[in-house]
Amino acid sequence: xxxxxxxxxxxxxxxxxxxxxxxxxxxxxxxxxxxxxxxxxxxxxxxxxxxxxxxxxxxxxxxxxxxxxxxxxxxxxxxxxxxxxxxxxxxxxxxxxxxxxxxxxxxxxxxxxxxxxxxxxxxxxxxxxxxxxxxxxxxxxxxxxxxxxxxxxxxxxxxxxxxxxxxxxxxxxxxxxxxxxxxxxxxxxxxxxxxxxxxxxxxxxxxxxxxxxxxxxxxxxxxxxxxxxxxxxxxxxxxxxxxxxxxxxxxxxxxxxxxxxxxxxxxxxxx
Numbered sequence: 001x002x003x004x005x006x007x008x009x010x011x012x013x014x015x016x017x018x019x020x021x022x023x024x025x026x027x028x029x030x031x032x033x034x035x036x037x038x039x040x041x042x043x044x045x046x047x048x049x050x051x052x053x054x055x056x057x058x059x060x061x062x063x064x065x066x067x068x069x070x071x072x073x074x075x076x077x078x079x080x081x082x083x084x085x086x087x088x089x090x091x092x093x094x095x096x097x098x099x100x101x102x103x104x105x106x107x108x109x110x111x112x113x114x115x116x117x118x119x120x121x122x123x124x125x126x127x128x129x130x131x132x133x134x135x136x137x138x139x140x141x142x143x144x145x146x147x148x149x150x151x152x153x154x155x156x157x158x159x160x161x162x163x164x165x166x167x168x169x170x171x172x173x174x175x176x177x178x179x180x181x182x183x184x185x186x187x188x189x190x191x192x193x194x195x196x197x198x199x200x201x202x203x204x205x206x207x208x209x210x211x212x213x214x215x216x217x218x219x220x221x222x223x224x225x226x227x228x229x230x231x232x233x234x235x236x237x238x239x240x241x242x243x244x245x246x247x248x249x250x251x252x253x254x255x256x257x258x259x260x261x262x263x264x265x266x267x268x269x270x271x
Contacts, residue, residue, distance in 0.1 A: 004045055008148035009113070010122025011039035015182060018228070018266070019045040021248055022180070025268055027224040029178040035166035036182045040064075044155060048178070051159040054169040057124065059132075061163040063109040064156065071153030074109065075146055081114040082144040092118055092136040100131045117142040170213045175222040183210055185230045188264065204234075211238040214271045224271065231265035239269035246270075 006016055015022060015038070022042055026032070030049045037043060037053040037060075055061055067074050085091060092115075099111040116122065119134035127133045162169065166181070173179060184202040207229070214225040229235045231247045239245060246268045 005151055006145075006148055007039035007041050007044060008145035008152055009039045009116050012121075012123055013182070013185060014039045014122075015041040015228070016045075018248070018250060021246075022226070022228070022268065025226055025244070025246060025270055026180060027178050027270075029176050029224070031174075031177045033169060033173060033177055033179045034182070035169040035179070036184075037064075037161075038182055040152070042180055042182070043159065044152065049158065052162065052169065052172055053159050054162045054164060054166070056163065056165065058163050059108060059112050060124070061161050062105050063112050064152075064159075064161045066106060066109045067149060067153050068156040068159070068161065071149065075149050078110050078113050078149075079144055079146070081110060082117070082142060086114070087118060087139070087142060089136045089138075096132060096134075117144070166210060167213060170217050173217055173221050173223050177221070177223045179214070179217065179223060179225040181210060181214070181225065181227040183207065183227070183229065186232055186235055188230055188232070207235075208238050211241070211269075214269075215241045218271045226271075227269045229267055229269075231267035235267050235269075239267065242269035242271050244270040 004016070004019060007014060019041055023046055026042075026046065031051065032043070032046060032048040033052045033054075034040075034043060035054050037055045040053065043051055043053055053064070081095070086095065095111055096115060099108060099115060102108050102111070115132060115134065116124065118137055118139065120137045123134045125132070125134050166183070170179070183206075186204070186207055210227065214227060217223050217225055227239065227242075229239075236245070247265050248268070249263045250266045251263050
């Protein structure tokens with residue numbers, strides 16, 4: 001049995017639980033391109049020779065690039081932040097303010113991991129001014145993901161990390177590539193929008209344009225594109241050009257109380 005690897009970040013909408021199903025649908029190829037890499041669960045649990053991993057979140061990509069280049073230094077420095085003195089509200093909000101004020105990429109990368117593990121429920125959210133604004137999570141003892149960081153750093157040697165729009169990432173595709181898209185999901189209700197997490201909106205126009213980009217990529221190159229999203233009447237309509245669609249029931253982990261986590265239908269569309 002192949003061991004599954006968890007991402008070192010807590011992430012709303014992370015794909016750890018769906019990796020097996022996604023891998024069954026992902027075609028074989030030498031290179032996987034992810035325009036919305038997020039926490040990287042598909043990257044960590046797939047087997048391609050090379051990867052192009054993109055995300056619009058500059059802090060996330062900066063963190064990945066630093067771990068790729070100097071993993072042990074990063075781990076040693078980040079571990080110092082995971083102490084009891086920093087696991088209280090005043091310390092958290094002080095460090096969050098330092099993160100928002102800092103322009104030092106290395107220091108921001110350390111604080112990004114700290115905030116991710118100490119903040120509320122693994123959210124990554126910014127206000128309209130670009131300030132990280134996730135509240136304190138009140139965890140007894142936040143986990144320091146050393147083993148997960150080491151594995152990520154090892155596998156990152158196969159990857160190129162970039163920060164750009166998804167259309168630009170699609171333009172990097174060449175014959176034989178496989179593209180997996182995990183965009184911000186279509187909200188299931190008017191109050192369930194997660195598009196503010198990255199600090200930029202990803203509305204219905206962008207959802208439809210992503211489907212168009214998938215169809216265009218398949219026509220222009222010998223590539224395959226797999227997209228995941230909520231299974232709704234609207235997503236089934238915009239993904240009607242897909243050659244294969246698969247619906248699965250997935251437990252939602254965004255609620256802090258496990259008793260309130262309900263299963264929802266997710267759609268995988270393969271072009």
